[in-house]
Amino acid sequence: MNTVLAAPGTGASFTQGLGAVGLSSLAAAGFIVLIIAIRNKSEYTRKFFSDLRHLAALAAVIGVLFMIAGGTWRNLAEGVHSTAASALTAPDLVAGVTPAGLALIFFVMSFLPEWEKRLPPAIFGLSFGVSCGVAGAFWGVLFKVTGAFLEKLA
Structure with a gap:
């Protein structure tokens, strides 16, 4: 007689934290959470994202998630990134910025100012x-570790 006490559902494995959700579904859920956190209308988001540094950290994780999900999510993330990068690396503002330098600039702009909005x-x-993900080195390690965690979660 064989008795199975617990087994994953069809398509799920023991390495998947949420079952067979998939990266695209996780990216969609993350995008919705990010929009809700930006709007700041829910009591839950006011509690956890009142400090805008937490909102920036959530957005950074969502950016990594978009990149590893690929497809439309990757295009959306790269569009936001290229718009912000082109504004910050205009020749009249800062010339000769490397990808690692751009990651540092985005880090500073995300976490150090006291934003009103x-x-x-x-x-x-x-x-x-x-x-x-583009910069490599230390920044690439952050990207890989976060991406590996998100892949295990999906």
Whole structure:
């Protein structure tokens, strides 16, 4: 007689934290959470994202998630990143910025200023997550560790 006490559902494995959700579904859920956190209308988001640095960190994780999910999510993240990067690396503002330098700039813009509005830290945080993957070195390690965790979660 064989008795199975617990087994994953069809398509799920023991390494998947949420079952067979998939990266695209996780990216969609993350995008919705990010929009809710930016709007700041729910009591839950006011509790956890009142400090805009937490909002920037959430946006950075969502940026990494978009990049590893690929497809439309990757295009969306790269679009936000390229818009913010082109504004910050205009020849009249800062010339000769490397990808690692851009990751550092996005880190500083995400976490150091005391922002009045909620959208700038979210945009810079999302761009920071994307630029970590492009920059390599220390930033690439952050990207890989976060990406590996998110892949295990999906």
